[in-house]
Amino acid sequence: MLLRYFFAFFSLLLITSCGFHPVYSDNNLGKQLSGIKVGSISYESKIPTRESIALTSALEQEFNWSYTDSTKNYTLDLSYVISIEGVAIQSNALATRNNLRVTLNYALTDNNSGKVIERNTLIGVESFDIQSSPYSNYVSKEETAVKVMKSLATELKLRLIGLVGNNIKL
Structure with a gap:
């Protein structure tokens, strides 16, 4: 019992001595992340699609751009490609389930020096x-794409918080 x-x-x-900080503690990460301006979002179609609007909306929610007084020292440029492949194939070669894959490339650039700080790819x-029914297939595909965009925005935010945690002042 004593043991x-x-x-x-x-x-x-051990936990308190290792520098552990709770994620939801009082910190200024939100203010630091508000110093990032979303630059261009490029995708295969040049007109805004539901997916691109969902990505922009999810980024606005994740980055909480309510800090209007902060200067935008960094620009985040994004590009994505959506692909669909059949995964559950029946013996008559008909697919009954599809995978929707979004490949999101991003680059974080310092506005003062023009240097790219982070360039990476996320896959959802x-x-x-x-x-x-063709209509139900269309709705399923669109809703799945929106879901993937929201999860990619969250993952992107976490990666940028990791940069902030590594003493890169955003």
Whole structure:
């Protein structure tokens, strides 16, 4: 019993001494992330699609651009490609389920020096069932794409928070 209390106490000491900070603690990450301006979002069709609007909306929600007084020191340029492939193939070569894959390329550029700080690729995959109705297939594909865009915006935010955590002042 005494050993259990010692182990619990020792574990707490390790966590507090390693620099662990809760994610939802009071910090200025939101203000630092508001210093990022979304530049161009390029995709295969030149007119805004539901997916591009969903990505822009999700980025606005994730980055919380309510800090209007902050200067935009960094520009985030994005491009994405959507592909669909059949994954559940029947013996008569008909697909009953599709994977929707979004490949999102991003580059974070310092506006003062013009230097690219981070360039990387995120991939989001989600699947949806194929129905006999073309309309239900269209709606399923669109909703799946919106879902993937929201998850990619969250993942992008977490990666940029990692940059902030590595002492890059945004």
